[in-house]
Amino acid sequence: MQRHFDEELQALKLQLMKMSALAEAMISEAVKALMDRDPSRVQTVYEREKEVNHLQVVIDEMCLTLIALHQPAAGDLRFILGAAKTNSDLERLADLAVNIVDEAKELMEQPPLKPFGILPRMAILARTMVRDSLHAFVNREPGKAREVLLRDDELDQLKRDVTAELTDYMSRDPSAVSRGLALVLVARNLERVGDHATNIAENTIFVVEGRDVRHHGG
């Protein structure tokens, strides 16, 4: 029997997909704004953040109402809880994109520091993790989610490398300190992007398999 409840779950999924697409695009735009020194992309990120904030409220309201009115169980319950948690991660991802373009904007007003070194690799990895974790969540693919989890250590290592590289650079050229610090902050934001992608991947495994793999469990 097709349930009316299924239509409401589908509506929730559609809103999440919309928000996922926005958050993913924001991370992508933020990285491009930084690398290409492109102010138009900065503006795009700011505008999309408003949409994400609005969707966050809408999705939370949907989750609350679905739980209160339908007493969901098993897979339905896990999906709604997973959706609520992913909703928070998506909103945080959007905030991180804003943080990155804030730094990018500052950097655009100064001469380029030097070729970015390994920061672009870090940005690409973080962006891919976001894309893959959202793909896994939306399409219920725990295998893909597990691949994302494996990449988080690599991202953390890259962040340490970027920081070491920039620290070394700044110690040799004090005039580069403010720009160097801005890039350290970008690296830190990218590392957090990876953390949220990891959360979404863990949520995916919980929703699909009912297994809690956080903190190396499951």
Place this chain on the structure above:
Amino acid sequence: MDCAITVRDLDLYYGTFQALKKVPLDVMRHRITALIGPSGCGKSTLLRTLNRMNDLVPGVRIQGQILLEGRDIYAADMDVCALRKRVGMVFQRPNPFPLSIRDNVTFGLRVAGQTDRDVQDEVVEQSLKGAWLWDQLKDQLNRSALELPMDQQQRLCVARVLAVEPEVILMDEPCSALDPIATARIEELMLDLKTRYTIVIVTHNMQQAARISDYSGYMLLGDMVEFGATSGVFTSPKDKRTQDYVSGRYG
């Protein structure tokens, strides 16, 4: 407001006992309105005032106003039979007549003098389809309705109501005699029916009210404590008594 039924300041007395106290209610057209509350709160009494079923109870006295599409149903010139055709009712226990499936559905038509077989056949088909019974029963229309399982009997009672083309369907605990699967089927049926009919349901089952209704009224000791969109009543009720009831703390 898109109201099918408007109740204002309704007082109802059984002899000296006051069962309803200045009750208000707005029943929105093509929506499901649920009345919830503990036993004896007045919810079934209120439901039965909406098509004047309480007229049949001796010693009942009513004050206040009930408007159906703007007309006072307690007005002196109101045709009560016509009213009950417009506002049909499904009861707690399935109550098919001891007749064939077909004759159950056409009962109201025959009472109204409709004898044309083709018209009757069309009504039987449409009504059984409306109650999700046609596919299962179309080849056994002459079978006794009493042989059907409980949930089919209950849906047959829905079909019998649909046959007279009502505007409003009142349901008094329609699932209390049914198992969870049959209950789910009736609930889905109600969600389907609301696209064409206005539904008011009385239920002891709070979760049922939450699942299917658009508006909920919480009643206690004859008072309408809180009325509003079901999503609001079940996520952020305004009255402490509603909060206690919907969260299972009542009593």
